[in-house]
Amino acid sequence: MGQDEAFRLRDLILGGGCAIGRSGRPCGVNRRCRLASEAEHFDVIVVGGGVIGCSVAFYAAGIGARVLVLEKAAFGGGASSANPGSVALSSKQPGRSLDLAIASRILYETLQAELDADLEFAVEGxxxxxxxxxxxxxxxxxxxxxxxxxxxxxxxxxxxxxxxxxxxxxxxxxxxxxxIDAHTNPFLVTAAFARGAVKRGAQLRPRVEVLGIDQGEAGKLTVRTVNGPITCDHVVNAAGLAAPRIGAMLGLDHDVIxxxxxxxxxxxxxxxxxxxxxxxxxxxxxxxxxxxxxxxxxxxxxxxxxxxxxxxxxxxxxxxxxxxxxxxxxxxxxxxxxxxxxxxxxxxxxxxxxxxxxxxAPGGPILGRAGADERYLAAFGHGGDGMALAPVTGRYVAEQLRSSRELSLEEFLATMPGGGGLAALAVEMNEHAAGDA
Ligand SMILES: Cc1cc2nc3c(=O)[nH]c(=O)nc-3n(C[C@H](O)[C@H](O)[C@H](O)COP(=O)(O)OP(=O)(O)OC[C@H]3O[C@@H](n4cnc5c(N)ncnc54)[C@H](O)[C@@H]3O)c2cc1C
Structure with a gap:
């Protein structure tokens, strides 16, 4: 699917549903229904097309994964379009929350270039x-x-x-x-991650609700959607407020308030x-x-x-x-x-x-492997910090997908730009702040 094709109004109106097969079942006539009725398989299915799901898709496609994002409504139509776009460190509690925010803030420095998009990113403090x-x-x-x-x-x-x-x-x-606190335009960030993911070969389908997740044949997961089943090797739960419902499909109990x-x-x-x-x-x-x-x-x-x-x-x-x-x-x-x-x-x-x-999510966002099934990854529960933490969330989940073993957040953060960990990242930021003054 080309970049423009993913964002045509026609796609948003028809979405994954079908104007011909109005029952919600695939009709097999139009292109999308043909795709849905054929046996489809992806490396990764991301459930939820907010800023978090789109960031995960962008970075996962960047490591070569064949990615499909399923969004039950419109991309970016949930919490991701309701925030003022603050990318702040000073609102974070020291510890895991601040560590994630520092890593994400560093990623924001180069995100416009990486996504080839103007995100209206500005460092105003x-x-x-x-x-x-x-x-x-x-x-x-x-x-x-x-x-x-x-x-x-x-x-x-x-x-x-x-x-x-x-x-x-x-x-x-x-x-x-x-x-060094910054702000950005949340609409542009979500759209740029989505476009970037498509450029890297990911498929994005609006108006396709995930109804269930089953253990498929040969160890695959089968994601049941309004358009029929699709199989995959990994599911990433980026369903925001609905994340507990997606987790419950695999017998997991998540707390999102x-x-x-x-x-x-x-x-x-x-x-x-x-x-x-x-x-x-x-x-x-x-x-x-x-x-x-x-x-x-x-x-x-x-x-x-x-x-x-x-x-x-x-x-x-x-x-x-x-x-x-x-x-x-x-x-x-x-x-x-x-x-x-x-x-x-x-x-x-x-x-x-x-x-x-x-x-x-009490205790901060739930990221990476969550539960016994290593094919299921979490990327939800960001509360009031999801816009700030979207880049680091996508990067971490992608690295977790690439790794054959569980990758702790600490291990991952140590591999981030800035060299060997948070002290080095903080030094970089101080230099940046001094340069701005
Ligand atoms: C008033 C307000 C102010 C905020 N201010 C800031 C701020 O300044 N800075 C900051 O960093 N953050 C801020 N936030 C928080 C930020 O907006 C969220 O943390 C972030 O948008 C969460 O993104 P998400 O992708 O997890 O969720 P969402 O954007 O809600 O996306 C989840 C998506 O999953 C889809 N979905 C659900 N169930 C299914 C299903 N079964 N099948 C398919 N799709 C499904 C939904 O339709 C939705 O589009 C603010 C939030 C609010 C409300």
Whole structure:
């Protein structure tokens, strides 16, 4: 399938379903139905066409695997199109989460060239602001751990925060700044991974839902779809919120909890601070236990998008909520909180708003072999970090597919660009940050 062929509107309308065989069964007349009705076999079937599934497809096709991605709806139509595209280190807890984020951040440095695409990737930094001494202590603690991992986070006074973002005229007590945090355009990233995968020979099929996975003949797995069965050597579960359902097809019990979030798009007018600015309460909502004072986890997340001249304003972290319906109460809470900290936002026009759902796995994303069957690989549960972690997830799963034995995350990270592990990667990033200053 050629690059353009994968993205024609006709494909998206017909998808893997068939206009002739409307029952959902293959009719055997059109090309796709002929393919589906013939015995098809792939090295790897990826279930789910979000940013994670498309990244896995890109890197797996890069190691020579024959890859098929099955997406039950539209590619990138899930959580992957509902986020503002922050590629941050300063929001990650030290440990596995930060290690993955550092590796992925390094991959983002060269991703536009690798994918031959403009991803609107920009290194504008991230400013975390605290409104109370307790929040400041939390930010300090988090920053200390990040500094130990080599991330160049600097503690700031309230005045230093305002110097970085002059829109901050509300009550703040201090904060922290990470100059190498970045942002990107999530739509472009998912589409570029998908196109890159197709260029490398992968097949992408929208509107093909996976209904079941069976042990096939001669050790193959048989993936049952709305268009009939397809066999493969490996299945990668990249189904986001639906990952537990896919795992259950092989008798596995995965825990993925929905966390809804709201975003408003404002028309930027006048001078805008370029640095992403987030309140410490956003990190507390993300990492902390359920906060009885704010069950919706309403906080400030200000993201200026120079390419579109808009400000993406978040957010909420509604634990256990899977609804994508926009709540006016939550939007009003977000806007009131943002205007308290940045009063000049009051004059801006809201263009649109949306809600999306983060697929959150307690303990962080589930990656690689999961369960006794080594033909089954996991790539889900990224919560609010999937856009940032998509490159490293795809690379790791591809390396795991290539390896004849289980490859630990630590072993994999040690093989990443930057030489021998995280210290070397962090040094590279510090050099990059110094070069930007
Ligand atoms: C409001 C909000 C803000 C966020 N902000 C950020 C941010 O700034 N930075 C960041 O890094 N991350 C952020 N995230 C998180 C990020 O969006 C997600 O972690 C990421 O998109 C998850 O990607 P995914 O591919 O796993 O899931 P999805 O994009 O949801 O893709 C899963 C796909 O699987 C398909 N599927 C499900 N079941 C089946 C089946 N049976 N057969 C075939 N296909 C199936 C679905 O249709 C879906 O398209 C945010 C998320 C939200 C909601």
């Amino acid at each position: 991230n400013l975390t602001i605290a409104e109370t001494p307790e929040e400041l202590a939390f930010v300090e603690d988090l920053s200390n751990g990040q500094r130990l991992a080599g991330v160049p986070v600097r503690s700031l006074s309230a005045d230093e925060c305002r110097a970085l973002n002059p829109l901050l005229e509300g009550p703040i007590v201090g904060g922290a700044h990470c100059p 929905p966390r809804a979030g709201h975003v408003a798009v404002l028309e930027a007018a006048g001078p805008c601070a370029r640095v992403k600015t987030a309140s410490a309460s956003q990190l507390l909502a993300k990492h902390g236990p359920e906060n009885p004072a704010s069950r919706a986890g309403i906080s400030l997340s200000y993201n200026y998008k120079p390419a579109s001249g808009t400000i993406l304003l978040g957010g909420s972290n509604q634990k256990g909520i899977a609804s994508r319906e926009v709540s006016l109460d939550i939007m009003a809470g977000i806007i009131a909180g943002a205007c308290r900290l940045m009063p000049r936002l009051e004059d801006l026009t809201i263009l649109r708003a949306w809600a999306g759902v983060r697929p959150y």
